[in-house]
Amino acid sequence: MQAQSRRADAKAARRIQILDAAEAVFFERGFEGTSVDAVAEAATVSKGLVYLYFANKHELFLGLTLRGLEELQRRMVEASESAEADTGLEKYRAIGVAYLRFSQEHPGYFRAVAAFEASEIDPAQLGEVEAACVAKARGCLDLATAVVEEGQRDGSIRTDVPARLAAVSVWSQMHGVIQH
Amino acid sequence: MQAQSRRADAKAARRIQILDAAEAVFFERGFEGTSVDAVAEAATVSKGLVYLYFANKHELFLGLTLRGLEELQRRMVEASESAEADTGLEKYRAIGVAYLRFSQEHPGYFRAVAAFEASEIDPAQLGEVEAACVAKARGCLDLATAVVEEGQRDGSIRTDVPARLAAVSVWSQMHGVIQH
């Protein structure tokens, strides 16, 4: 058993090592401008190994997208639990500010997340990492929806629009503006 | 002189022929999924000729983007001159509806335009077609700004926000929502 968990730890560490290298290279040169060879070299690892951990170049990039989504969700949760925000509306506003901050402090991750949300995903054939991204994105949206519902319950947000629809459309507007 | 103009016509026709083929292939398989060889074959032309008319694959795609921007501007002008719209606010609303229609009736062109607007352009080195796209996009924005200004003059739009900023931000919000 010990041997197995040591193995698992080593695998996880390798994954992180490759993702760290991918982050450095992709965020500097962009998806098109980056070769998998370059990522492998930056990770001081062979190309074959990269393909042992990620099905293809796109899934490798989605590994970064997932990191971005995790960080974003973390910030959204933090914002919605902030002491200053009492009503649902105030919480939603805090989440919006958190999103704006995220886009400014992690432009690379923001672009990755934006690209993922803009891309249409084919549920018929989605990779492992892609599926995880879909789940995380849904988690973020659920959080926003819950906050809107809270606002509708406490009277700070109008109730004539379904919560999820409101959450999505305001989010899209915010996103559109942040992106310019 | 006649010979020259016949030459010019033939060149323009070839350009259109290539763009038509590019439209069919790019909009079906996407930018990444399309090879220049495939476009050349669809246009019943050699690959070399495609590169005689367009500097590279991206500029070829931008040729389609420009078509999209032209159609969009046409619709925006039409909407802003519509008989039903009297005030600036109503005209702006009509333009918004036109944009929504455009996105539904020409999803391929909409995506091309959206991708162009999301991409950051390096003014230091922009291609011929790219420059034309920049100009067209500015034209569209100028139109929207003018309509907002009209609305501010006739009292249908608040004046506490600069017209261009208002035009851009509302446009971004609309765009964000259309894109979902």
Next chain:
DNA sequence: AGGACAGAATGACTGACGGTCAGTCACGAT
């Protein structure tokens, strides 16, 4: 200790594709 086995890791190789260019061809001018 040593051998056997599993999975980690390598890097040479393949095929596809973006882009180039030497050369051909058609046509108008002289």
Next chain:
DNA sequence: ATCGTGACTGACCGTCAGTCATTCTGTCCT
């Protein structure tokens, strides 16, 4: 008839995503 121009071709090049036969390494068993 000859020449010059420019449209047009397609073989070719370099690069890069993705594959796979092979080698290495650590673990377990005797």
